[in-house]
Amino acid sequence: AQSVTQPDIHITVSEGASLELRCNYSYGATPYLFWYVQSPGQGLQLLLKYFSGDTLVQGIKGFEAEFKRSQSSFNLRKPSVHWSDAAEYFCAVGAGNTDKLIFGTGTRLQVFP
């Protein structure tokens, strides 16, 4: 069965520091992978997605993610965090030949000035 693990529940960084949020997945075939961001009291917004091709994908708001098949990972990165990036981040995998998404439990990012 498909699953997604986000091992970090809560991360705190200083503004301007680099960021990496971890995501590991379990899936038998080529995965479709996503990162979503949820600001407090808001719905989810798609940051970026990977389907095939270049393993380094660029998203909105300066985020990028790298798909590593050998490590079953899809980590999200940003070189310099802004205070407005404080939010909860969810990694998700497309579950088989449907539009069903399996979500990780999320990582809450706190940014200190």
Add this chain to the structure above:
Amino acid sequence: NAGVTQTPKFQVLKTGQSMTLQCAQDMNHEYMSWYRQDPGMGLRLIHYSVGAGITDQGEVPNGYNVSRSTTEDFPLRLLSAAPSQTSVYFCASSYSLESNYEQYFGPGTRLTVT
């Protein structure tokens, strides 16, 4: 386009009451789904629909009913609310299988059952 809309934004129910959470999309998406979000558990799929007249169960369907009479609307019904259904509910939609799974989410409904 309004995208995916949900009503109400907040709701308080007493145990045993019933209600319907509304979801609508104006993007002509075939696929729609309902998730619930609970602290430390991420989003879990309740029910989904691949088109008008077709629905199926997700990961946590018990206590919820859905129907899909039109492409635009996908209401979620709680037949007899329980405190365990206190959660934030999100509706999402996407194009058909050719959409590459990009789902658009509504703003959510925060439900409290006392």
